[in-house]
Amino acid sequence: MSDFLSAPYVLEYTYTRSTGPVIARFLESLRYGVLEGVKTADGRVLCPPLEYDEAGTATTGEFVQLRPAGTVKSWTWVPKPRKGHPLDRPFAFALIQIDGTDNAMVHLVDAEKPKRMKTGMRVRVRWAEERNGTIRDIACFEPVLPYLPGPVHLQYDVRPGQHYTAFLKGLEEGKLIGGCDPQSGKVYVPPRAADPVTGDPTSEYVEVADTGVLTTFTIIRIPFEGQKLKPPYCFGAIVLDGADMPIYHLISGVPYDQIRMGMRVKAKWKPREQWETSLENILYFEPTGEPDAPFESYEEHL
Amino acid sequence: MRNVAIVSFAQLPSVRVSHATDEAELVQPVTSQAMNQVGINQDDIGFTCSGSTDYLPGRPFSFVAAVDGLKAWPPIRESHVEMDGAFALYEAWVRLLHGDIDTALVFSFGKCSLAPVPDVLNLQNDPYYVQPLGLDSISAAALQAQALIDSGKATERDFAEVAVRNRKNALANPNAQIKGNFSVDELLKEPYLSSPLRKSFCPPLSDSAAAIVLAAGDAAKKLTKRPAWIRGIDHRTEPHSLGQRDLTSSPSAKLAAEKAGVGDGKVDLAELHAPFAHQELILREALGLADDVSINPSGGALAANSLMTAGLIRFGEAASHVLAGKADRAVAHTTNGVCLQHNLIAVLEGE
Numbered sequence: 001m002s003d004f005l006s007a008p009y010v011l012e013y014t015y016t017r018s019t020g021p022v023i024a025r026f027l028e029s030l031r032y033g034v035l036e037g038v039k040t041a042d043g044r045v046l047c048p049p050l051e052y053d054e055a056g057t058a059t060t061g062e063f064v065q066l067r068p069a070g071t072v073k074s075w076t077w078v079p080k081p082r083k084g085h086p087l088d089r090p091f092a093f094a095l096i097q098i099d100g101t102d103n104a105m106v107h108l109v110d111a112e113k114p115k116r117m118k119t120g121m122r123v124r125v126r127w128a129e130e131r132n133g134t135i136r137d138i139a140c141f142e143p144v145l146p147y148l149p150g151p152v153h154l155q156y157d158v159r160p161g162q163h164y165t166a167f168l169k170g171l172e173e174g175k176l177i178g179g180c181d182p183q184s185g186k187v188y189v190p191p192r193a194a195d196p197v198t199g200d201p202t203s204e205y206v207e208v209a210d211t212g213v214l215t216t217f218t219i220i221r222i223p224f225e226g227q228k229l230k231p232p233y234c235f236g237a238i239v240l241d242g243a244d245m246p247i248y249h250l251i252s253g254v255p256y257d258q259i260r261m262g263m264r265v266k267a268k269w270k271p272r273e274q275w276e277t278s279l280e281n282i283l284y285f286e287p288t289g290e291p292d293a294p295f296e297s298y299e300e301h302l
Numbered sequence: 303m304r305n306v307a308i309v310s311f312a313q314l315p316s317v318r319v320s321h322a323t324d325e326a327e328l329v330q331p332v333t334s335q336a337m338n339q340v341g342i343n344q345d346d347i348g349f350t351c352s353g354s355t356d357y358l359p360g361r362p363f364s365f366v367a368a369v370d371g372l373k374a375w376p377p378i379r380e381s382h383v384e385m386d387g388a389f390a391l392y393e394a395w396v397r398l399l400h401g402d403i404d405t406a407l408v409f410s411f412g413k414c415s416l417a418p419v420p421d422v423l424n425l426q427n428d429p430y431y432v433q434p435l436g437l438d439s440i441s442a443a444a445l446q447a448q449a450l451i452d453s454g455k456a457t458e459r460d461f462a463e464v465a466v467r468n469r470k471n472a473l474a475n476p477n478a479q480i481k482g483n484f485s486v487d488e489l490l491k492e493p494y495l496s497s498p499l500r501k502s503f504c505p506p507l508s509d510s511a512a513a514i515v516l517a518a519g520d521a522a523k524k525l526t527k528r529p530a531w532i533r534g535i536d537h538r539t540e541p542h543s544l545g546q547r548d549l550t551s552s553p554s555a556k557l558a559a560e561k562a563g564v565g566d567g568k569v570d571l572a573e574l575h576a577p578f579a580h581q582e583l584i585l586r587e588a589l590g591l592a593d594d595v596s597i598n599p600s601g602g603a604l605a606a607n608s609l610m611t612a613g614l615i616r617f618g619e620a621a622s623h624v625l626a627g628k629a630d631r632a633v634a635h636t637t638n639g640v641c642l643q644h645n646l647i648a649v650l651e652g653e
Contacts, residue, residue: 023430074549076444119449
């Protein structure tokens with residue numbers, strides 16, 4: 001026989017379960033966001049509550065309210081949740097000893113990544129938004145972290161000053177403006193108050209080209225707080241033709257493994273109608289296709 | 303007390319999917335083979351007992367249909383446990399102690415290929431507190447494995463070594479499903495299914511069936527030259543709730559081993575039913591097995607794991623060594639429930 005028959009088949013039972021006085025009381029309290037344990041005859045507290053302790057002795061029926069927090073006694077990280085799991089993102093199953101109890105509860109910990117899980121860690125209950133008297137009225141537990149959020153938010157003014165204003169005004173018209181010290185003849189982009197070599201004021205403004213030499217670069221592959229671009233991306237130092245100091249900008253329009261020191265590059269400007277008073281008018285620098293600049297020509301700018 | 307022995311054992315090779323057979327068709331070849339090997343048939347059997355679970359095929363009372371694989375006319379004395387077949391063997395052993403019959407047929411079958419097994423096994427959990435959380439069998443075992451690591455008793459490398467040895471042993475077992483020479487470092491590169499358990503630290507899913515013939519006293523000696531006498535057998539269970547147990551040890555296996563007399567003599571080999579690699583470490587400690595004991599020469603449940611059958615196969619594999627005169631004293635073990643909740647242990651001896 002080469003052809004075997006096969007067909008899908010679903011098994012479902014619409015059973016209900018009677019709860020009895022101990023479990024019913026516990027589940028009913030969950031509905032109101034209250035976590036309770038039951039006292040055993042020998043004075044221990046069990047949560048979740050049971051009718052009998054492991055020695056077979058009936059528990060007392062006396063309930064105690066508990067802090068909705070506890071300690072992880074063991075855990076397992078589930079990287080790919082299965083269909084029957086309550087969370088659809090990676091999570092941990094854990095045995096959690098609720099504060100003030102002598103047993104442990106099986107539940108979930110929503111910890112985002114396995115690194116955050118540790119035996120002995122503190123967790124607190126995250127209540128479900130809709131509660132209907134089941135163990136899932138506890139949506140899950142979440143890590144209790146030993147720190148507070150401490151955000152700072154202060155409002156300042158930025159006043160770029162005379163030289164930087166000249167630079168920014170230039171950008172509004174698609175020009176790159178540098179400052180020149182007539183004594184040394186050096187051109188700095190953006191302009192600054194003084195030539196850092198002589199200390200004399202850079203009293204003249206000159207326009208430099210939007211082409212130049214890539215002197216050095218780095219490829220960013222790690223994510224960080226506040227990042228605007230998706231890694232990987234390249235950031236480079238460009239000495240514009242006519243300037244004596246590099247500006248820093250993105251390098252693109254070329255495979256990353258072909259980016260090299262000495263590469264000739266040109267600014268890729270935004271469409272004119274989108275120009276603002278900002279260096280962001282330049283999207284990035286891209287290769288011109290000209291031969292590379294010899295190392296000696298930009299060595300002093302490194 | 304009457305002496306009772308395993309006189310015959312048969313099994314089907316464990317495979318991932320047995321396309322061609324339903325339950326009765328799995329049962330018929332192994333029960334008839336086990337009886338034929340000692341020259342008897344169903345008419346010679348005083349009591350028949352099986353172990354299986356209806357949740358594997360998803361059909362209530364499927365075990366009743368398995369009787370279709372037997373000769374049940376004229377009507378036979380028959381019983382069933384919703385447990386591994388090894389617990390059916392225990393019931394048959396008890397039945398033989400009555401003294402009115404001399405032989406029993408024990409069998410079990412498990413087709414894991416039909417069901418979402420890790421989810422089915424969630425139905426073993428507490429229906430109020432745990433089942434609604436979907437605690438699958440791998441995650442439950444993983445809670446135990448992590449507790450073992452935290453206790454300092456074992457490392458992930460130890461788990462990998464258990465898996466490597468079992469699957470190497472399985473090379474000599476034509477009925478095993480997963481076998482080969484794997485390296486510990488290779489296994490430690492597998493991704494976690496539920497940490498700290500990787501795929502190779504977990505059992506395969508297998509379709510198989512097995513049967514054993516038990517006989518008492520002189521009847522056993524008539525059926526085979528060298529019966530595997532059940533010198534001691536005992537089973538113990540622990541509380542159901544995982545949160546009330548120390549998962550890093552197995553007091554139930556320890557007590558059952560004491561009662562069965564595991565420590566009363568030199569053990570040549572032990573067939574331990576440890577579906578997850580770390581559970582073998584817990585069981586070795588609980589049974590107090592010496593370092594020179596050959597553990598799972600068959601490859602154990604890490605090499606083939608037909609649910610409800612893998613435990614009976616441990617009894618059959620251990621007995622086979624005694625029956626063949628290759629061992630004088632063997633230990634057979636079977637577990638049931640979540641995280642080794644319930645353990646059955648027997649000591650089998652030649653003359």
